[in-house]
Amino acid sequence: MKKILIYIFLSLAAITFLYPFYWMIVASLAPESEIGGLWFLPTKLTFASYIQMLSKIPIGRSLLNSIFVASLTTLGVIIFSSMVGYALALMKFKGRNVIFYIIIFTMTLPFQITLIPNYITMVKLNLVDTYAALVLPFLLNAFAILLFRQAFLGMPKALIDAARVDGCSDFRILFQVLFPNIIPTIVIVGILTFMGSWNEVLWPLIVIRDESLMTMPQMVTLFSVGGRAESQLGVKLASAVLLALPIMIAYAFFQKYFIQSMASSGLKE
């Protein structure tokens, strides 16, 4: 009996999370006139809102821009943050801890504080209205560095010694010996970075004015708030669904890697 109550409670909790999402998808597929009173299913499903959206804004181009920018940023973060994490975890040099603490400290600074200095840097480097402006400032990230550092600290020291005896350089140790054994960390960093980059609105709004370089969230925001949707709710919802879709697909794809663990790796410290 107690179990049933728990299930009911948890189901209700799950529904409160899922229902708005469900509603968004269904509403985007409903005829415009029904959206106001819709709560479960419309009388018929239609792609009218989507078709209208496509005709009003260059959503396809912005989708490609977003995928390109988010992928490049993710790749960069994985490569560069892991390199920093490797150095902080496994190389001996003076001031290693000081550097680490400074990096951790930057995590406490909100993005808004660095917004202006970053913008000025982009202007000075003549990078405004380029892809570089969207990617470059995000290539290193303190949280990713921290995650990589901890993952490397958790690896058996002898594994790295063995690689050295085998003649590996630091790069080879990092990418060929350690990387295959920290896949869960890479996936987590990858998903978080991809999502962060994908959802970024404020920064693109500041550095990108050329419509052909705009990312999707930027485009959708301008579209919804900027009046080009002509206050048609269906069209706004359609663009919101399209915005959420790639993240969902990416998550579903990578989720299976979460299961991979070190449990059966044969390492013993």
Add this chain to the structure above:
Amino acid sequence: MAEVRLVNIGKTFEEGMQVVKNLNLTIQDKEFVVLVGPSGCGKTTILRMIAGLEDITTGELYIDQKKVNELDPSKRQIAMVFQNYALYPHMTAYQNMAFGLKIKKVPKAQIHEQVMRAAEILNIQDILQKKPGKMSGGQRQRIAIGRAIVRRPKVFLFDEPLSNLDAKLRGQMRIELAKLHKKLDATVVYVTHDQVEAMTLGDRVVVLNEGEIAQNASPMELYSNPGSKFVAEFIGSPKMNFIEGKILLLDGQLVFRNNELQFDLSSLNYQNLKNHIGQEVELGIRSEDIYPTASNLKNYVKVKGQIIAIELLGNEKLIYAELEESSLIAKVKAQHEAQIRSSIDFYLDLEKAYFFSKENGQRI
């Protein structure tokens, strides 16, 4: 031809801790040398310095007559087997063994040939496609050794390679390692804290204590002729027994005396004891030189004790006994009747006794 020579080698860690002090050691070509000692004696640090995984603070290291202090591990022509095997978890056994050669850009056909030959020597052909996670401890151990063999090194370095195995497998691998050494005909430096491993494997055993060589000798020499109390205590199982006392000259006779026993030393061939009259010493005697009867013993002393524990080993048993001020472990035939908490007479074979200075632990 690969001799390993350590000249005045010292290691001080950044925190200022000196773990190896001015060590001089030459390991001959094709010799199997075991570095043994309690934890913290610096044995693994020495091995890691030979491997190039640890910087050498002072002194010079020569491998094959060449100074290698600054050389990368991979260029020293050494191979190392680690305590926890340190196999690459994401690679199969074959890939683990081939990895080093692949980095060296050895042609594929030659890699294959070398891996297969090592696999044949170790009898691991059937697990080459397995990953370490799917192997038993013994199999991982073999792959780790295989990875070393494949490199065709001049010197093999083993860092406590058997300590993660269960007792039965350890015994088996010990024999295999000894055989392997004969087969490979290579120089081996082997680190262990297990004196049985040291005694059974080494051509020569270097006993280390606090970063210094306590004794460097053949296993038999170490056992029968330990240079200090530390070595005497460390080598041999069960541990050597020690009884404290004083060397005295009474009525022109040299005697050993403490509160419970006194015996004449003049009939024994211990010339040096004369130089230690009046000094505190420790008498050392191994368990197998303590008998429950005096039969066949020429020079002996009788002590009385109370049995506190008995361990049956099969054909022998260990009797733990307490004397008035010290305790003894005697190894006797299993048939010998003994009861816990009963009193027992022991006869110590004085011809097999050792004397150590109480002051510095050195053999007298």
